[in-house]
Amino acid sequence: MTSGPDFGVDAELSLVGERIREAIRSEEPLLTDIAEYVIDAGGKRIRPTVALLANRAAGGKNLLQTVQIAAALELIHSATLLHDDINDGGLLRRGREAAYKKFGLQNALVAGDFLFVKAFQIGGKFEPDIVDLTARVCTSLAEAEIVQKRQSGDLAVTREQYLDVVLRKTAMPISAGARIGALLGGGTREEVEALTSYGLHLGTAFQIVDDILDVVGDPAVLGKPVGTDLKEGNITLLVLHALNDGSARRAELSRILRRRRKSPDMIGRGLTLIRESGAVDRARVDAEHFGFLAREALEPVRAGPARDALGRLVDFVVRRNM
């Protein structure tokens, strides 16, 4: 995994990495290769970082169990990346060829299933409430994919509907890690709820920033082209802001969004329209708002270096450029 900023859990993140490598060993080397390809590609390790910090902030008990859950959540995340790339037809992921392009659609599909199973093999050994929460995360992810696809190009989508997809797609998985970390850590009921809520707000901020970067990010830093959401017809917060602009841009952007097939020129023009509308700045305010809610949620958690690190993680998530 590439290394991100240091939030004081690097040693634990290494354990997570070890647990993942152990889980993806297979008698069939190609499965291991594909799994390693997705997982080595790294990413920001937000999910395991949140789970580990929440564990420590809530008392730090059962660290090794938290490592297991963090590994399971990262495996689920990698599985969805594999399947999402097939679904979106994305050619690049983290600066490299998407796995389904490199290894073939069939192999990538099966490798995604394999990662899901490995995640559940780990998660299935925990208490029933943790199993249920992990399963609900996966169900939410599946539901979000379906809803997002159904709403593709639908200009009637509201801010609430957008936030509901974000909840299921990004906020719930991050929040579940925080909750399980806090439960295992031995937190009070109030701390567990606080860290659950922290995860939801942080996850929402994270997704809004993702959507912003898909409009104004640097493809070289992102490791993938921008404009993917627009191409897919995803009604993101930026699109909603741009459509609320009231100017002539609205009509032109609407036309582009409704097109099922969009040329690169159309996507470029759509991105320009969104940028000119001021939607990026408004979305940044939204991200800051959810970041603020995340920091505020931490208030009932016992003071200490882990809680501080969770606060710094909010800043990192809101200000990141990749």
Place this chain on the structure above:
Amino acid sequence: MTSGPDFGVDAELSLVGERIREAIRSEEPLLTDIAEYVIDAGGKRIRPTVALLANRAAGGKNLLQTVQIAAALELIHSATLLHDDINDGGLLRRGREAAYKKFGLQNALVAGDFLFVKAFQIGGKFEPDIVDLTARVCTSLAEAEIVQKRQSGDLAVTREQYLDVVLRKTAMPISAGARIGALLGGGTREEVEALTSYGLHLGTAFQIVDDILDVVGDPAVLGKPVGTDLKEGNITLLVLHALNDGSARRAELSRILRRRRKSPDMIGRGLTLIRESGAVDRARVDAEHFGFLAREALEPVRAGPARDALGRLVDFVVRRNM
């Protein structure tokens, strides 16, 4: 589900069906629709039947838990059907349009993930050894898909390699149901091992008959065209027998198998070559052989109507025409 022959567990199978319907309820109706589409299409219900009969044969304790596991195994089976159809490009499944054709590839892919998760949500509540066994079934399935694809059109594949794929793809899932059913039923260690072994042999016989039907089955009864294995370049037992024939057929069949793209005429010709080689009869002898091993494996199991039914199930599997 369509109704198969009566092995005395129809009431329990209804409970399995109820548990499945409960599991696939989703906030996103399209997911439920796709899941119902695959599951309503029925099939032979071999997996739950084996689990339920093994449970009863081994003492019949924990029936409701066995129903849960049977439901989980059937959900896993349905998930793999969804993903396999995407992988094989199969247009028909059980007489109806394949789900990915009807609902779109992306939706079918996500629905497959959803079914896996629901299976694990059920299975994850059992003892760690049952969770592990269920996970190993899924891992085996994934490995089998990869191996089968890698070996596609490879004329060096041996009978042992064929049987290894069958083990992972079909025999292990059926055997795992038998084993878990027997464990939950309260069987002796010897009975548990006997029923595990029964499942492996029955599953192998089942797959050989599947391969036979793909050569000489009636498409109207099967609900799908024949020749799928040949089209995919799968080196089945029938192909191995036909290639061992030594006649001029061998060269022609080899040429067809090595072609990546095969016309309908080529597939028709390949099927004729296999039929003419006597491979079908030899494969029937193989299926009978594994059926015999399955019946023999039952010997240490306490006598009674459930053991008798497991014996009749062997006859059904070996003689089925769909």
